Amino acid sequence: MDNKNVYEKFDWEQLQTKNLLNKIEIINEFIPDDVKSIIDIGCGNGIITNMLSAKYDVTGVDRSEKALSFVTTKKILSDAEQIPVKDNSYDLVFSSEMLEHLDDDSLNLAIREMKRISKKYILISVPNGENPMKNSIQCPKCKHIYARSYHLQSFKLNKLVKLFPEYKLLKYKTSGIKVRYYRPFILKLKYKFSPPISWIPYYWIHRNQRNTVCPRCENEFIFQYKFNLAATFFNLVNIVFSSKKPYWLIVLLENNK
Template sequence: MKPDNREYYEKFDWERAKLDERLTEKINILVKSFPSDVIDVCDIGCGDGAITNKLNEHFDVVASDRSINALKFVETKKFCSSADNLPLKENSFDLIFSSEMIEHLPDDIFTNTIKEFKRVSSRYIYLTFPNDENVEKNFVKCPNCDFVFNKIYHLRNLNLKKIEKLFPEYEIIFQTPHGKLTKKYNKFFAKIKHTLVPSESWIPMRWTPDKRRSTMCPECNHSFEIPYKFNLLGFLIDSLNVIISPRIPYQQFVLLKKRNA
């Protein structure tokens, strides 16, 4: 598992990430599902604050991200920090919130981040993440150094069972899948495809449109547009996957409460 790349997040066009209808719907679900006794919230890995700024209308929110560029758009109290080493006291906040962040973390940072969430939260931890995602589905190969990686830097699969194992001292008090129905990708098919099909035929245009085909290699920092060239074998493998794999909502929301808290 390759460590993530800080430069990628500093170069990311955060100004482009606007509050759209789907994100507004997500925020509405979040606000309605927050426990009634929550007053203060710490949003870890807040990005540009699109969610943070709205949550701050309902709660006393402090935001954290390691990207200085992203924090420029955050309108709440904020600080720059890596999630695995938070400059906060134990039990500092009623609720720790983190949306679409933990799937990006390398193993060592991931493990320490979970520990930090538990340390800083006095009662609740609220997570959203890709719902049982097969990260291999969105593998690309760098044309400069041949390094293979997930195009949006997702490093791990997460689901409810894994969350329960990560947080045995917590109970799930709310969970719901949410978002656009997305076709899962069979791991065996993905392995065959990435072995036998040229890398320029891995990501069809129907999966990722032109405006979202930019990425940067975490190995050599080479920025490039993800190419696509039709390949019959790749097309057949994708078609078989359509037949056998289900569609599921893209995201999973999980609200955890500390036992005996």
């Protein structure tokens, strides 16, 4: 599935510094002293990229032209699978909330690229072991069901580190607002016994964030909510069997070479 057009239509201005302060602090703390050059892969609208450029030689990479229009550093229009830069050309390869958006094939290629480009370090931020299907919606036009966040991957610390066997884990931290995990088995039951319109309650998502673009047919729509007893029941069951945890997982890796 290629979500390219979804990211062109995405409202990049909704991503603002105030939502990221906690993460920015950790990123600043994690970047080792010997780092001079940074490439930010999947830099989006460049909130972090632009900030890093005050102290480092920074290049932002994104596949969305619209997102890159907000980036004030050097920038490259490219997906993460094949980036036109030389091997070992940046001290630190950075990627924030990008890997979870890739399908399996793209993920493998992106990780290979990160290793190829990095001279020494890789710094990654991803959602902390989330179940992205928890926020599933159905497109009213083509009936496709997808995660509202467009997340296709879920990472826990061990899974993430295993993708980089040639690297050692230097530091990691979880941070951000605490979000409840949704147990896959309970979610499966909820989706089986309730209609899609009752899957995401109003209070889970701020009202002005209810617009979305279907990744299959590119239909732009506002998703609705209708109360359903079974859906509410499974949400309550899930509260009993799952805990809340900080939303971000931030990991610093160093090449073993």
